[in-house]
Amino acid sequence: MTFGKGCHLHLIDGSAFIFRAYHALPPLTRKSDGLPIGAVAGFCNMLWGQLTQNRGRTGPTHIAVVFDYSSKTFRDDIYDKYKANRPELPEDLRPQFPLTREATRAFNVACLEMEGYEADDIIATLARRATEAGGEVTIISSDKDLMQLVGNGVVMFDAMKNRTIDRDEVIEKFGVPPERVVDVQSLAGDSVDNVPGAPGIGIKTAALLINEYGDLETLLSRAEEIKQPKRRAALIENADLIRVSKRLVTLDAQAPVTESLDALEVRDPEAEPLMAFLSQMEFRTLTRRVAEALKIEPPVMADNSLTPDHAEKAADDPAPASTPVPFSHGDYECVRDRAALDRWIAAIREAGHVAVDTETTSLDEMRAALVGISLSVVPGQACYIPLGHRQGGDLFAGDALSDGQMPLDEALAALKPVLEDASILKIGQNMKYDWKIFARHGIRIAPFDDTMLMSYAMHAGLHNHGMDGLSERYLGHKPIEIKSLLGSGKSAITFDRVPVDDAVKYAAEDADVTLRLWQAFKPDLHRAAVTTVYETLERPLVPVLAEMEMAGIRVDPNVLSRMSNAFAQKMAGLEAEIHEIAGQPFNVGSPKQLGEILFDAMGVPGGEKGKTGAYSTGADVLEDIAANTDLGRPADLAARVLDWRQVSKLKSTYTDALQGHINPDTGRVHTSYSIAGANTGRLASTDPNLQNIPVRTEEGRRIREAFVAGPGMRLVSLDYSQIELRILAHVADIPALKQAFRDGIDIHAMTASQMFGVPLDEMTPEVRRRAKAINFGVIYGISGFGLARNLRIPRAEAQAFIDTYFERFPGIREYMDRTVAFAKDKGFVQTLFGRKIHTPEINAKGPTAGFARRAAINAPIQGAAADIIRRAMIRMPDAIRGLPATMLLQVHDELLFEVEDGAVEDLITAARKTMEGAAHPAVHLDVPLIADSGQGANWAEAH
Template sequence: MDDTSNAPETTADATGKAKRLVLIDGSGYIFRAYHGLPPLTRKSDGLPVGAVSGFCNMLVKLIKENRGDDAPSHLAVIFDAGSKTFRNDLYDGYKANRPPPPEDLIPQFPLVRDATRAFGLPAIELAGFEADDLICTYAHLAVQQGFEVTVISSDKDLMQLVNDKVTMMDPVKGTPVGREQVIEKFGVPPELVVDAQALIGDSVDNVPGAPGIGVKTAAQLLIEYGDLDSVLARAGEIKQEKRRQTLIDFKDQILMSRELVRLRCDTPVPAEIATFVLKQPEADILAAFLAAMEFNSLARRIGGSLSLESTTALAQIPTAPISRPLYGVKTELGEKQPFDLDAYECVQTIEQLQTWVRRCEQAQVIAVDTETDDLSATHAKLCGISLSTDTNCACYIPLGHLASDGLDFGGGDDLKQIPLDQAIALLKPVLENRNILKVGQNIKYDLSVLKRYGIDVAPYDDTMLMSYVVEGGLHGHGMDELSQLHLGHTPIPFKQVAGSGKTLKSFKFVALKEATQYAAEDADVTLRLWHVLKPRLVRDRLNTVYETLERGMPKALSEMELNGIRVDPQVLRNLSQDFGTRMNAIEQEAHAHLGRPFNLNSPQQLGVVFFDEMKLPGGKRTASGQWATDVKVLEDIAEGKNGTGAGQTLAKLLLDYRQMAKLKGTYTDALVEYADPQTQRIHTSFHLASTTTGRLASNEPNLQNIPIRTGEGRKIRTAFIAKPGCKLISADYSQIELRLLAHIGDIEQLKKAFSDGQDIHAMTASEMFGVPMADMTSEIRRRAKAINFGIIYGISGFGLANQLGIDQGEASRYIKTYFERFPGIKDYMDATKQFLRDNGFVQTLMGRKIHIPEINGKGGAIKAFAERAAINAPIQGTAADIIRRAMMRMQPRLDAAGFTTRMLLQVHDELIFEAPEAEVAAVIPLIQEVMQNAALPAVQISVPLVVEAKAANNWDEAH
């Protein structure tokens, strides 16, 4: 801080009271409140509020302690506005090693600001600067204006501000921090604290400093030479060789560190000090906030302890939610009210939209939905946006509607719309406001659409994912089904407003009245569903599952989808041509083999060939009376189970033909069509709630099922390429499900093998068959591998016999021997099946519930299927949970480390990235570290999770 020796004497305000400014380090208070108290959630909806409660208690204590003659005349609470500041531009490693905030703390940040304002205090923050910089600036300005300043914080960085006009107060110890305390801490007076920190560095903020120089050495150097510049200028005079060389070699790093630790006293100020006049909270406003947070006992305590003009409102806080949805409290029984489609408003003027913006700001929780002209979020154009703030209080804002002939001549109110750029400018602050929770149904789609219009929606909740967490496996999670299930209401079907089949039209041609009722109803339904499902998360103890496994996924997947992955269309065309040529050759060979032409694509003709002409045994007819000729039938014939000779050869040809046809039709031909003609990138759509175990699915196109077991299938991956100057990185969990089986079943032999880095299949074969590792044959290892993976899926003797081509008795003996060698696996399977019978669901290590209602079905086959599913679900589900956690953490970690590498795809246990060639060597270890530690801190896996990563020009080479 600048020298204040010429600062004016402390003056008094108009009332004669001494001018004293108190600046509170609000961000420090938040973390103290969070870590100092046990977790607390709001009973009505499960919102985490522990930090908010602790923060409010701190403010009450502060207000009570600052009364009377010593009370400050002015007070403000200063917050960090975000994680990125100008210091990150100076040094990209600044604070890079700090973990992200706890997931349950993030939604409390805006509520703490609300709490500050509810107590009548200014909440000050400034993007691009830390709270410490604002505190420094305000302290500097206040001293110039004749104030005494007290900074309430335990942050050592603020000790550089201390002088005869500025003191600190440690809120933990309750003791003042003046010049003597600073010298005790750093060994130097406040004016040399910046120089000392430049030498010492700071491991918490990742400030490098001078390697090997600590507090005592830094103080000795500064006292001897006077300041840092003198120390560096005279470094050659220092007798200790190592110390001397460190100061010479790391001079630039030390000077950079000084710029990182020096606080700015010239930041722009968001508000003038004159507006910080300390005043009593308004009782009604404070009461409303405390009621919304459900801090009833705190409210009554405040009503009896603070000298407010009116404490009645505080002393009589209602035990039920207040009537309007302030701070996320639902309208009482609002979701039970009938739907009134005529109450919805079509917003066609700026004035109407401004009214809705104010309504959203007041509501604090709003539903958002977008209507577009395409199902692809990466290419769709915006037709309009719908909002809902309360029951039957919803609107539709048309932005891209046209007359039915595709031309809009601007005539008539039926097509009157706000200009798109003006509407976006008004909606952007609301949709990005951290104090307003945006609720969506499958909000990933809306995030992607709005991102393309420059809007980063945050924070958000997703009702589809809430339902998925609460009742995954019991039903679908689409809006119409959830509305019927939870609200007893059937929403307007899309075909009613847009037609279907030959009459289907784009939503942009739907008349505004019909569009308003359809779109606004979607928003209304979504908000009502949120009020139903949010409390369920808490009641069913699944809020942590939602917060840590689901809530961050829409943003992560939206970014991946928008990134897309590049393909080489010429490679795909060449493969298509090659597959077509081989299909023709197989067709000619099959005709020659039979001695006459026939249609290889006709199931009816194939049935006649195999079972009428060749008289092969084992034929079965379908419900239509035709012979069945599906893949299983052809495989049995090809393997010699239903005849040999001509039929066996022909079946093999047909299987090869079908494989070529699928590769060509489903992949090489289709992928060319999916590629964006401008960028040659494919933007698949990921689905979060389509499997019972948490695994992702994708379509348009489906990239999860590209075959990799055959050479022809792997060729398709060669068409996925990096852009010029970049590489594709494939990072793949190695045998994650077997590793999880070893942990969950507590199988010591498997755990030891994984920990020692052994070949797990060879080790299993050695244990089962008594064959030394040195004498292991590929056939014995193959059989052990089939059993290892089969056990995960609850394989039977019949299934293993089919897979290995052995008789069922031998396969059953293999499984029996396996369980004898690894009894923990059988114990796990038996315990899991019993848990399913008792509860109707199983759980992953992360707590995700996977309901399997078939266990209550009729018939042994159905129940046997349910038991096999139960054996696999906790293992596959935990693997899915782990990679979800890795995905949510990945891009923030990459960005924080200054990498421009981007995550493009997730395929089962594999993540695909595109990285500049210069970043590859450095970024791969970070990717591996994030993935390998993704289960932490929730679960400590007892075997190492190994991630194999490789960079190459195309996906196949990187895998």
């Protein structure tokens, strides 16, 4: 086929693919010999995705992957410092480059590179030829240097974000259309590629200038007319450098590319060389996916996925567990009687492990009824035991159990010995859920593994750890979505109404997937060196949290209801006043309407619109307006809206919503903690969130009066004092801070004294407040801007404080630099206890880099604090055994207990000892950990 109209050329920026793959994935190695292949694996996955995703209307007729030949190009002759700033290639990436070429050829895709030219030039040349021939072009890349090519039949596609970049996107990014992009780039320069540009001119200013003068040459020739002296000088003095920059950034669309467009026609991969390559790389999942797509048998690969003691067993198994087995829903068994269940139990005992999953009527484990159980022992083989399915459709038969189900009690009685057998490993995905369901039926699952927590230990920061996502990512298989069975929204049904035949496919598949994930993760856990984290900080927390959640906390609905009424009255009063001041009624709860009232109707100056075009009406904005008495009425209005908002928040989120969360059976509120939700190792509390119950204002704190102890009981709270600052003092090794903590001195006052030279006994609250803000700022990866805003002081002043701080405590800056360098090098940071938090964006450019940098600085501190309280919680059941006390809640640095009246002091002694000693023996901190305590009839008193 001759390339022409109707043809569609896809040009893949191969180098960009490699770098993205390298940074997006953990450092994977080939299992047989340790060769680093993470980038190759990612590259192959992305390439395969491109080849399979877009077949059809928008799919390519022609395709090529384009690489950079070497770092030396004609641009080095134009400007000797071009790309001189580029960091060294990571050690483990270099050997992967030739492999990506090999991979491209193995997929039977044209692989282009040319000495003396960058990949971008080849892309520019081919794109030009293709559009001249009447065809269309999609460039698979998000590199801004390619954006000059967009338009006239050329678009770009960001494969990571799954987003097309067209003319509008380019204008959004550069402020000018594609044909003017080089002009802007020439002016702004590029620190990454070391394109000089004009000093002090960035993209924003460059776009402004180009839009005003039309193009770069006109601008340079009329530079004298520029009003701002600095800009004028920058352009006049650097005109030559700017012209050099233009030659650097302009892509060469006339590169002597020898391949014809016709040679790039899409070809089906040849099975044999492709399979050979993939199995040589030991990409098990991708090999299987490709084999499935090509409808051929996957090659048998070396078995690396089983633990040693199971490997032997598998060796004489005709179908070893790790050979990729296709997912086949028809092979799943529906277990309807005791004989069938006994066969499964025998298979489980034989294997020594089983993947388990439960199906229930609700996500709320405390109210959920068990509907069925699925099991899997060997990949591809799984069963579902329906236990609580009900007749659908018939209104009168609506509550009757469907036929052909074992009695629930009989099935559980048969499974209990297996689920509690110390020699049989139970494997689950989010086992806390199933653990609670079984616990409510008198079964305590042990021992177990949890694939969600394995993923969390290995991949925190890279992606979420839900089963469907993990399956797609690591097994290349998209499981049946629960939505397809239950529907969504108002018409959603519960699982007991799902026809058993459909339930079998869905539920058994979940057990199958869980088992396969376990097999994939088990060896990797060790390779990633997070086995200890998984075994000491994640897995043992499951039963502890399950017990806490099941215990719940008593909440008095009468207290809440009275407060709701009072809040409603107060809101109505405020609303009337607000409407009165505004001169018209409007929805006070609508930021949009409020903004229009304040800034348009009432004419308050300085309204700022956000990205949606609405005025910002956040608390800080309203506070400024309320404090500005010159404004008159708008100040009154803002002050009342602030009051209204506070009350409205308390009512809707707390006093109203909490009442609905009281379990009618227990009279208590049962939150759910997600172990793998927060990247840093913190827990997150949901349904309801009991980690954000108000405390900072007097009115809000009264909500805690509704959280009460049972009759004859007290609530006891213990919280770590300044735990994050103590960890900072330790990890950054700051002698003055460490000594202050040892001496039990007020740490913020000490900081203030050191910074401002004020003796401790002359400290004023204001000076101390500033030091406190800086101490916290450090933990968050401080910036002058952020501190200035927090303290409401000029930015220069805030920056001066920070400079002084770093002078007084130079170790802090060293810690920050060290941490960021570590993150850039390894792609993750680590806590004292070995927890890894990945930082995939740390090498990004633009504002993202700032976020990633600060997150990387904060994560080891926040994460270590999270590790410490996890360790305390895991030990707590043993530490308080025998005391009439229950651990109820965790709020990041606080543990809340319910304890019988007479045992309060014993509980405090035992819990304090456990919390203060929680780092031992894994880590010896140079600073003491201190836990303060309080007690009372309700949470407000105890805190």
